[in-house]
Amino acid sequence: MPALPPHLAMISLEFFLQQCLIGVTNGALIALVAMGYSMVYGIIGLINFAHGDLIMLGACLALSLVGASGLVDAGPTATWWGVVLLLLACGLFCGTLNMAVDRFIYKPLRNASKLAPLVSAIGVSFIFMNVGLFWLGPADRSFPELVPPTNLFSGDTLQFTYQDLLVVVVVVLLMVALSVLVRSTRLGRAMRAVSQDPTAAALVGVDVDRVIAATFFIGGALGGAASVIYSLYIKTIGFQMGFQNGLYAFTAAVLGGIGSIPGAVVGGLVIGLVRSLASAYVGERWTGAIVFAILIVILVFRPEGLLGRRTREKV
Amino acid sequence: MRTNTNQQKSLAESAAEIPLLDIDRLTVRFGGLTAVSELDLEVKKGSIVSLIGPNGAGKTTAFNTISGIYEPSVGTVRFQGRRLEREMTASTVWGIVIIGLITGLFVATAAVDVDRLWLAVVKRGVATGQPFVIKDVFSRLRGYFRAELAIDQFSGKWRVVSADGAEVLAIKRTREEAQSLRNSLQAAVTARRAGPGTVPDSSDLVKSAEATPGIKSEVLDRLAAGKVRIRRRGWIGLFTGTLLGMTGALAVWRRGRRSPEVVARAGIARTFQNIRLFSNMTVLENVLIGLDRTIGGGIVGMLFRTPDNRRREREANAKALESLEFVGLASQANRLACQLAYGDQRRLEIARAISTGAQLVLLDEPAAGMNPSETIELANLVQRIRQRGITVLLIEHHMNIVMRISDRVAVLDYGIKICEGSPTEVKNNPKVIEAYLGSDATT
Amino acid sequence: MSNSGELSQRQQAWVLIKDHWDVSALLVLAIAPLGVPALGGALGGQFTTLFIYSILALGLNVMVGYTGLVHLGIAAFFGIGAYVTGILTVPMYPFQIGFLGAAIASIVVAAGIGLALGAPTLRLRGDYLAIVTLGFGEVVKVTLRNLEQITGGMKGLNPVPPPGAGVKLGGLDVGLSFAIDPRWFYYLSLGILAIVVIAMRRLENSRLGRAWMAVREDELAATAMGISATRVKLSAFAMSSAIAGLAGSLYAASLSTTADPNAYDFNRSIMVLCAVILGGLGSIPGTLLGVGILVGFDTVLAPWADSWIQQLDINPTGSSMLSFSGWRLAIFGVALVLVMRLRPEGLVPSRRVAAELHREEEHAAITKGF
Known part of the structure; x- marks a missing residue:
């Protein structure tokens, strides 16, 4: 088959598949962040504005750890173990930080009006950004390439590298772990109970505060993992990255049905695909507008999101 | 005259036969x-x-369904013989069509x-120093959608440009030269669009166009393809x-x-358990x-405090005070609602409900949490x-009220009318x- | 005796000023340029900016304060106003209709776009609106940047002519006066601010304002009384957008450029939101005070503190950690968190919102007590 001329390459099947692959990988990353939003929203109805910036701080820590450990020059096996350790360290860090923020900032506002925690979350996001500014400096920093960008497919029509594989594998593993946790553990059951009705859950002996703290920890830990994956995959981090990522991830959470974890995954994949296809076929600069238009369209037809349940107001 | 009154009478009779509220096989899951x-x-x-x-018998759920908060799973609720749904009127249809067209245009x-498009319609006129008139807008729009070539003046020279002025094909010294080149190029482009063979003399034109230095046939091809593409995109x-x-x-309307809101506007008002x-x-x-709906008046009136607006507000105030008088709260009119005693808050809810003209x-x-004397007062208020x-539909646990004032009583248990x-x-x-x-009590 | 009499007189005067803070402030601000020559210079320009932000914040207050809807993209409407004015007045384009027409067009376009955005989204849950407005803010910024032929891309549109360009009033060239003497803009924006304050007051105590507040207090109860919550929210959205558009129009005229699209990003939206929350949701004096504090922080306190730190010579490496403005985000963040924790009703609370925020606390205390 003769090679297509460049201006027709866009309509080839390979090109399309390639964009889909990129979209799925990006979407997995977005889904990971979106799950953090969705979990916190599901349990206390708070749009955790600081989640994107929490991930930025996770990326800061990852960069510092990589710099301090000299992981860049280590052999391949050591690097893989290093990545696992990074995931654990950043997960622990972000989870603990998220839990601490909940304990000291959101918890006293549980009975306040709905606006109060939201505004506080915006405030926390500012504080995080300032910390990130001091940590990274005002300019973007590049993250060392720990995972080789070796293509897994033979030939160069399709590109799917170890980096892509890492993203997909980690996200799938975390997703499975999370759904097992929510479905079949005591904590998961308590979480579902609290998200349905905190008062009733408290009455039957669930320690609501602990469940909420655990949710914040898990959401934050997912964010920490996301920060490592993001750094390894995108390889550029900066103190303002939280806002953009947060925006896409939150859009994904809303799109899939906020509060629903499978919804966050579906929303993330949809947004990842839309982004990559739009930037390939329409132009990079219009991707934001297209994602937004799709969000509006979906909300018009399904206000509860793709997989969300319709909520009934208690009267 | 006589027949007319008869008709009215029979209408009135049939209206009396139709119950005000008719709940038919209502099921809510x-x-x-x-x-x-x-x-x-x-x-x-x-x-x-x-x-x-008893508690949990589904009484409040029934209320919520009547007042439009819940959807019935099965069954209907009719009020004055009509279903409580917004009807699709001509203005709804127009609204939907207009919203559709606006979205489509966008x-x-x-x-x-x-x-x-902006380049073609606005900026090119500026470049040639032409004044901006509405007539030109249409011709330029047409030019853009047909991907027509145009000429414009630029620092003393004349140029042949694409419709949006983004692409300069040639520069000529005089207007005539530019115009004739533009015409021949245009013909070439048109011919290419139609495809070879359909226009017999296209090759000549293309040749002359290709003879112009700096214009390649790929450019002409692109321009020709551009027209179809831009129009197709527009229509799609x-x-x-x-x-x-x-x-x-339509989805939002449905x-x-x-x-x-629809239920309230039809003439049913309610109070809430909590x-x-x-x-x-x-x-x-x-x-x-x-009273909001009955006040009326537009935003201009509110902003300028027109006499009409002030009259409306005055009348509404009087009516509101009358409602408050009715429930015995007129003296508290200027306190915040949250500062009222519990029983007064319930009565305020009643005043608010009846003021809608329901x-x-x-x-x-309504008597939850009230002491015996307040309860008696409330029973009188309902009467x-x-x-x-x-007309009053009441959920109440105080049996003495229920038995004293009700004309009819329906008993629900586990969602079933027993x-x-x-x-x-x-x-x-x-x-x-x-x-x-x-069951032990009966045996 | 005489002392206490004097005190009570002083107290009376204080009460008088407090009750008529609006007229007093307006009088002071109107007279100030006569007594303070600095207002004829850069300071006058800063005050103009302050007034414009006040107008913007009052617009946002309609939505966040009165109607209780979180709006995170007010800057988009500010930008739309600025760009509509730019397009309709710059010499680059053939319209050049002058400031008044452009300002009206800005209001209409901003309100129209607000309606178009609100119609499909205002029926959604309140939280969704936050993300929609946030996303819209980003999209507008990026769109303004991308439509280079229309908006001039990153360069923006300029020069936006001053109001009254080419108008001669008794031998006085109005446009030229606006261009050279900041006091003209000072008075123009002060006048518009005063009009907006009056309009807000009237709406507050009208049918529409009541409906806004009813929807904020309890949307379900409001709809059960026959209020069309969607329409009420739409009207609030449109009103917010319209006022933001007006502010944007004034902004472009006062800067004589639309500035680049990044001037209308999330930071600006959040700053205005902070001002409204800090000052007091739903409270006109609170909103004005909030804007004063925030703009004052950015234009007065931060530069002063920075130069002071520089004089102390403790920052030889130029580290941002040791400059005051390096802490700007953190200071805003901490302020937001503290205000929400300690004084959620803001510095100058509106009587109503204060009651609401505290009632819920009391309610919680009572239920815990049981």
Whole structure:
């Protein structure tokens, strides 16, 4: 088959598949962040504005750890173990930080009006950004390439590298772990109970505060993992990255049905695909507008999101 | 004359036969739980009907369904013989069509590249020093969509440019030269668009065009293809956008078809079991919200405090005070609703409900948390509401009120109506006793 | 005796000023340029900016304060106003209709776009609106940047002519006066601010304002009383957008450029939101005070503190950690968190919102007590 001329390459099947692959990988990353939003929203109805910036701080820590450990020059096996350790360290860090923020900032506002925690979350996001500014400096920093960008497919029509594989594998593993946790553990059951009705859950002996703290920890830990994956995959981090990522991830959470974890995954994949296809076929600069238009369209037809349940107001 | 009155009379009679509120086989399910099951209930105009039953019997769910907060899973609720749904009127259809067209135009503008459209319509005129007139807008728009070539003046020279002026094909010294080159190029482009062979003399034109230095046939091909592409994009954008806008508007309209607002406007007002006042507004303002629809007047009147606006507000205030007087809260008119005592808050809810001009009010446990003397007062209030010609549907646990003032009583248990009748009938019904006291009590 | 009498007189005067803070402030601000020559210079320009932000914040207050809807993209409407004015007045384009027409067009376009955005989204849950407005803010910024032929891309549109360009009033060239003497803009924006304050007051106590508040207090109860919550929210959205558009129009005229699209990003939206929350939701004096504090922080306090730190010579490496403005985000963040924790009703609370926020606390205390 003769090679297509460049201006027709866009309509080839390979090109399309390639964009889909990129979209799925990006979407997995977005889904990971979106799950953090969705979990916190599901349990206390708070749009955790600081989640994107929490991930930025996770990326800061990852960069510092990589710099301090000299992981860049280590052999391949050591690097893989290093990545696992990074995931654990950043997960622990972000989870603990998220839990601490909940304990000291959101918890006293549980009975306040709905606006109060939201505004506080915006405030926390500012504080995080300032910390990130001091940590990274005002300019973007590049993250060392720990995972080789070796293509897994033979030939160069399709590109799917170890980096892509890492993203997909980690996200799938975390997703499975999370759904097992929510479905079949005591904590998961308590979480579902609290998200349905905190008062009733408290009455039957669930320690609501602990469940909420655990949710914040898990959401934050997912964010920490996301920060490592993001750094390894995108390889550029900066103190303002939280806002953009947060925006896409939150859009994904809303799109899939906020509060629903499978919804966050579906929303993330949809947004990842839309982004990559739009930037390939329409132009990079219009991707934001297209994602937004799709969000509006979906909300018009399904206000509860793709997989969300319709909520009934208690009267 | 005579026949007319007869007709009116028969109309009135048939109206009397239709119950004010007619609930027919109403079933409400939440997931697997059936909160109300096949409830039949008729409420006659001018009566007081009570809905009683143990906690969790589905009384409030029935209320919420009547007032449009929940959708019935099965069954219908009719008010004055009509379903409580927004009707599709001509203006709804027009609204949907207009929203669709606006969306379509928006999508089409985005699809044909608004940036270049702007170049073609606005900026080129500036470049040639032409004044901006509406007539030109249309001809330039047409030129853009046909991907026509144009000439313009630029620093003393004349140029042959694409319709949006973004691409300069040639520069000539005089207008005539530019014009003739433009014409031949245009013909070449047109010919290419039509395809070789369809226009016999196209090759000549193309040759002459290709003879012009700097213009390659690929450029002409591209220009030719551009027209089809831009128009196709425009039409597709317009079509999909309109379709999307119309279906979207329709979906949104359908969702809001049966809402508390529609029910309230039809003439049913309600109070809430756990008081839902506008707690940080004054007592008077709470009632004014109930009166809102009757006040009328536009935003201009509000901004300029026109005499008309002031008159409307004055009248509304008087009406609101009258409602407050009716429930005995006139002296508290300027306090915040949250500062009222519990019983007063319940009465304020009643005042707010009747001020909407409703024909039917649904009172959800109005005497909850009241002491015996307040309860008696409340019973009198409900009777006075009826005297105003307002029908009352009541949920209440205080049996002395229910038995004293109700014309009819319906008993719900586990979502099923187990009994309906006059207070005495209900009081002596063994099923009711069983529901309230358990089966042991009857044996 | 005389002392206490004097005190009570002083107290009376204080009460008088407090009750008529609006007229007093307006009088002071109107007279100030006569007595303070600096207002004829850069300071006058800063005050103009302050007034414009006040107008913007009052617009946002309609939505966040009165109606209780979180709006995170007000800057988009500000930008739309600025760009509509730019397009309709710059010499680059053939319209050049002058400031008044452009301002009206800005209001209409901003309100129209607000309606178009609100119609499909205002029926959604309140939280969704936050994300929609946030996303819209980003999209507008990026769109303004991308439509280079229309908006001039990153360069923006300029020069936006001053109001009254080419108009001669008794031998006085109005446009020229606006261009050279900041006091003209000072008075123009002060006048518009005063009009907006009056309009807000009237709306607050009208049918529409009541409906806004009812929807904020309890949307379900409001709809059950026959209020069309969607329409009420739409009207609030449109009103917010319209006022933001007006502010944007004034902004472009006062800067004589639309500035680049990044001037209308999330930071600006959040700053205005902070001002409204800090000052007091739903409270006109609170909103004005909030804007004063925030703009004062950015234009007065931060530069002063920075130069002071520089004089101390403790920052030889130029580290941002040791400059005051390096802490700007953190200071805003901490302020937001503290205000929400300690004084959620803001510095100058509106009587109503204060009651609401505290009622819920009391309610919680009572239920805990049981």
